[in-house]
Amino acid sequence: MGIAAVPWRADVPVKIFGIFPQRKERNTLWRLLFILYECSSIYRYGRVELNIFISEKEYKVLTAKPGELRIYQALSVLWQVGCDIQLLHMEPWSSFLTNLKNGRLAIPKSTRLPNDHLCLVRLTPQQNLFTGGLNPANSATFIFMVKQCLTKPRSKLTDRLNSWSLDNADKLLKALEIPEYIETGNVYPEDYKRLFCALQNSSVFTESWFHDEVLESIRNINL
C-alpha cells in the first residue's frame, strides 16, 4: 500500500472509504473482525479507519445494546469491543441503482429490522483493544467464547461457564460485579472482555477442551 506500519496505540495511519457487496455483507463483516483481532491484513499497518456503506439492518446489529433480543449478537459484542462505531450518514436505498440482472431489486429483505437505508459508518479500532490480557495471539479464543455465549442469548451465563468446567463461576462473576443469574444476551461488551481477561488467568482455556475447540473454529474460518 506504500505506507509504513505504525504501532497499535499510535494514531490512525490510513483511512479507507468503500462499500460492501450486499450479498456477502455479513461474511465480510466477520472477516474484517478476524483480521482486526489478529492484527493481520490491513490491520498490520495499525488502527486503519474504515468508512464504509453498510445496510441499515447490519448497522443496527453492530450497534445493538444488551437486552435487545435477537439483535444483540456475537457480532455486536465483538465490533463494539473492537471499534468505535460512528454513524456518518444515512441514505435511502432509493438513491442507489439497485437493479439486478433479472430485474429484481437487490436490497436484501429484512423482517425484524428496518432496512430502508444504506449507512455510512466509520469504524475506528479501539486504542485500548489489546489491554488487560487480550492480545492478537489469544483473540481467537475470545471470539470463540463470545460466539458460544451468544448462540443462545437466553441461556444463563453461569451455565455456560460451568459447562466449560470452571471451578468457581459464581465467585468470578461476583468479583467482576456481574449479576450471578444474568442471561448471556444481557451482558455488556466490555464485561465480556473483562470476563475473558479474568478467565485467561484461570486454567479454563488451557487445561480444558476449550483450546481444541478454538483451533477447530479457526480451521472453519481459515481453511
Add this chain to the structure above:
Amino acid sequence: PEVTINKVELAPLQSTAVEHPVPKQSSSWTEKLKKEMYIRQMKVEKKLANTCHKPRVEEMKQDVKAQKAQRVHEDRSSQRKIMQQTIQSNLECLLYLRQPEEAEKLLLLYHSNPMKRKLLNVDAYNVVMRGWARKVWSFWGPSAAVILVGLGPLVPGFLIGKARGVLRPNLDSYAVLLECMTQSQSSTKAIWRCVQHLKKDGFHVDELFQKCLFEGDEKEKVLKAIRIIQPDYQLPSPPKPEICKAALLKNFYSEKEMVSYPKLDFTVQELRERFQQQLEMELNSTITIESVESTKPLTPQAIKARQQLVSFRSQWRDAILQALQKSKHNMSQVKTMSGHSVLYPYLCLLPDEEYVDIMMQTLNSLSPQGESLAVLARELGSKVYNRYLTQRKLHSGQLKKVQEIYEKYIHLLAKDTQPSEYLPREYWEKLVAEAGYGPSLNLKDCSWPYVLLMRLGMYLLEILVHAVKVPRNTLNPRLPPKLIPVLYHIYSFRSSWQVGLIKPHPIFSQIVSDAAEAVLTFNSSAIPMLCPPVPWTSPHFGAFVLSDTKLMRYVDGAIQHQQLLDQCPQVNLHPVLDALNQLGNCAWKINQPVLDIIISIFNDKGNEKLDIPPPVSEAPKPSVSPSSSSALHKSQKHELLLCKKKAAEMHSLRMDALYKLSIANYVRDKVFWFPHNMDFRGRTYPCPPYFNHLGNDVTRAILLFAEGRPLGPKGLDWLKIHLINLTGLKKKNALQERLDYANEIMEEILDSADHPLTGRKWWMNTDEPWQVLACCMEIAKASRSPNPAAFISHFPVHQDGSCNGLQHYAALGRDLIGAISVNLMPCSVPQDVYSAVAQQVEEFRKKDAEEGLRIAQVLEGFIGRKVVKQTVMTVVYGVTRYGGRLQMEKRLKEIEFPEEYLWEASHYLVKQVFNGIKEMFSATRDIQNWLTESAKLIAQSGRTVEWVTPLGLPIVQPYYRIKPTVLTCSMKPDTVKQKNAFPPNFIHSLDSTHMMLTALHCFRQGLTFVSVHDCYWTHALTVDIMNKICRQQFVALHSQKILEDLSKFMLKNYCSPDRESRALWQKKLMEQLSNVPKTGRSTEWELQSSEEVWK
C-alpha cells in the same frame, strides 16, 4: 411474445418506489442515479404495455395466485397430518399405559376447542373408546369419548352429536363399540341396534373380521357380541388370494406347472432353533459381541483404564437414573398438557432402567469428535420407540401369533418336509388365513412423528449432559478433584450457519481409548439374521421378527412414500415384495481363511493400499507439541490442524472396519441372512447397515453362499473370467481372451492362493485385491480337485452391467448405434462404450486440429478411454457441462496434461464428449430433456413428481424446500431437485425393475441370486442361465411401452380432465406430458439374438 411473470410483478413494485419522498440531503449524484432509474423503469413499463394485452396479464396473475393457494393448502395439510399423528400417538401411549381417563381428558381438551377439534379424526375417538373397552368395569358411565357422530343414539347418556356432521364412524369404531358392549354385558337390543347402524353406514359384519386389526382377545369379544344376536354366525372364510396382473409377470404368477420352492440345507428342528436364537437377540434389543481387536495383549495401563471405566459407569448409571426419576417426578407434579409434560407418558412406557440403558449406550458409542445434537436426539428417540414397539408386540399377543406362523412357515424351507410350490409370501398368507388371524398379525399403525422422536431424544440428551460427571483429576492428580461434565454442548460454526454438537470431554475419550475395550454393542438389527427373514407380506410387515423395518427407506419426516404404498392396491406390490423376499432368502456364510488374513493385517498395522485402515496410533504426529495454542505460529497451527483432521478421519475409517470385521467374526461359524428393503426408487438394500454384501472389497471378499453347487462343465472357466474381471485388466477383450489370459497366469494365481502374504503377491496389485485373493483360492482348490466339474463351490460369481443407465436409454430410444456400443446388439467382441465415445471424440478432435484449432492440436495423444469414462458414465445421471468439465480437468491432471491449457482443454473435451454421445445415442438426450422438462412443469405447478414402475411400484420424489427449522415441516417441492433428479431416478427405477424381474425368474429356475444394484451374483454353475434370464427380462421390460405408459400415467395424475384446465400452465403441462419423444426404428430392434448384454 411471452412475458415472464417476474416482469409483471416488477412493475407495481417499482412504481411505489418512485413515490418515496426524496430525502433532503440527497446529493446530486444520487439524483442523477434516480433519474436514470426512472427512465429505465418507464422503458420497462412501455415494453410491457406494448408486448402484452391486458387480459393476458390478468390471467397470468390469477394463475400465479391459484398456484400459490394450492401450495399453501398442501403446506397446511402436511402440517395438519403431523399434528394428527402426534395426537394419535399421545392417545395410543396413554392407552398402552392403561390410563383411559387421561386419554379421555386429552381428547376432551382438544374437543372443547373448536380450532383443535378439527384436528381430531375418527381414529382418535376410537383409541379412547378402546381404552374403555379394556377396562373391566362398565364402560357406560364416564366415557365421554363416544361423542362420535352417529353412534350417539346407541349410547345413552352421552354428549351426543357434538361433532355431528363432521366425523363418521368407521369400521374400527363399530368393532370397538361391540367390544365395549361385550365387556359391559349390554342388552341384545343395544347390540342389535349397533349392528343396524353399522349396516346403515354401508359396512358389513363380515368386514369386521376381514379388515380390522385386533390385538389380544379383542376379536373374540367382538365375535361374542355378534353371536349374541346371531348365535349361528360363522367367521367369514378368508378372502381368496389375489393374483398380480402386471403384464410382465402374467406368466410368472399363473404358470400351472409351478416349480417347488428351493429347500435350505436345514431340518425343521434346526430352523426352529435358529429362529429362537434370533428372537432372543431381538428381544434383548442389543447384542454385545467380542471385538476382533480383543486378541491383542493387555497393557497395565489398559487394565487400569478398564477398572476406572467400570467404576465410573456404575456411578453414571446411578446418576442418570436419579436425574431421570427426579425429572419425571417434577413433570408428574405439573398438571398441564403443554410443554415438557407432554413427554411424561412417553417416559413411563418402559422401566426407568431401560431408558438408562439406552442413554448409557449412546454415551459408550460416542466418538471423540462428538456428534450432532440432532442425530443423537433422533437416535435416542427411535431407540425408545423401538423398545416400546417390542413391548407392545409382546403384550398384544402379536409376537405369539408371529411365532406360531413362523414355526409352520419353516416347513416351506426345511429339507425334511414336503416340497411346495408356494412363494414365501403366498405361503405365509395361506398360513395366516388358516390360523384365522386375518390382517391382525400387523400391529395397528402407531408410528411416532419425527418431531416427537426428536423432542424425546433432546430430553434424554439433556439428562445425559447434566447427570454424567467425572472427577477433573482423573488423569492429572495435581488438579483439584472437582466433578466436571463428561459431555458438553457446543456450537460449531460452518460458514453462515451453526450446528449444535455434543462432544465428550477429552478425559473421557482418553480413558476409553486407553481401555481399548474388547467388546462392542450393537442394535440387534445391525447383525445379520440367524434364521430366514420373515417374508414381506405388506408394507408394514416383514424382515426382522421384532425390529420395526420399513419396506421403503426414506428421509425422516417424509410421509408421502408410506401413504402411496398404503393407498395402492396391495396386490400391485406383490412382485416387489416377492423379489425382496427372494433376495432376503439367500443364505450366506463366511470365507474364513480370507477373514483370518484380513484380521491379522487389521490387528497388525493395517494397510492403506489394501483398504485395511491402520489404527490411529499410526497417524502423523505434529512436529511441535500442541500444549499452548496461543504461542504457535500460523503455519504450526495449520500443521496441527491437518494432523488432527487426519487422525479424525483415520479413527472413523478404523471404527467402520472394526464394526464390519467384528460382526463378520461373530457370525464366522454360522449361516446367516440379510433381509432386504428398498429406497424410494425401488433399489434394494440389505437391512443390516455395517456388514453386508453391498460393502467394499474387503467385506465382499469374506462372503460366500451358504449353499454349495458343483462347478459343472463351464464353472471353472467362469471363475477364471470372474477373476480377470475383478483385476480390472483386459477390459476390452472378449471373454475367451480373458479366459486365455487367466490360464496364462495360472502360476501367479496359484502362488497368490498358496502364499498370500509371503509369495509374489500378484493379487495385491489388482482393482479389487481381496476378492481377487478369495477367487484365487477358490480356483486353486477347484483346479486341484480330481474332478473340477464336481467340485462343490460356494463362491459367488458376479456379472456387471456394462453401463446400465445408457443401456436403458438406448433401449428406450431404440438407438441402433448406441445399442451396439452398450452390447445390446449382436457383435463378436464385447463393445466398450467408453472406448467408442473416446474414438468418436478423437475423430472430432482430428477434424478440428486439421482446421487449425489450437486446443485440438494440443490434445493430440491425450484422449483415451480413461479420460472420458467418468463423464460418459455420469451423463445418464444428468451431469452438467460444469460438472463434466471438472471431471475432465481431474482426469487430464492425472495424465500430466500441460497445466496452462487445462481449462481450455477440459472445456473443449466436455463439449465433444456431449456431442459424441448425442451422435451415438441420438434419442437419449431427447428422452432426458423430455423427462427433465416434464418434471420442471410438474414441480412448478406445486406437485411432486410421481410415477409407477412397470412392476406396479408407486414412486414419489421426496425433494422439498424445507424451511430451515428442526421441528416444523413446511413443504414445497424443490423445483431444481425435482427436475434434475427425475431422469436418473426414473432410470434407477427401471434398473431396479429389471433386477426384480431377473430375481423372480431366477428363482423359478432354481438359481441362487442376489444383486448389488446392477451387478448380479450367482453360482459359477448357473452363470449362463442367469445371463440368459437377464437378457430375456431386459427385452421383456423394454417391449413394454414404458414412455407411453409414463406419459399416460402423468397425464391422468396431473391433468385431470374434470378440473377446469384452461389455465395456461396447465395447458402447457398437458402439452409437454403428451408429447412423448420419438424413438428410433423399432423394426430393427432385435434384442433376442444378442449374446452379450453382460460382460
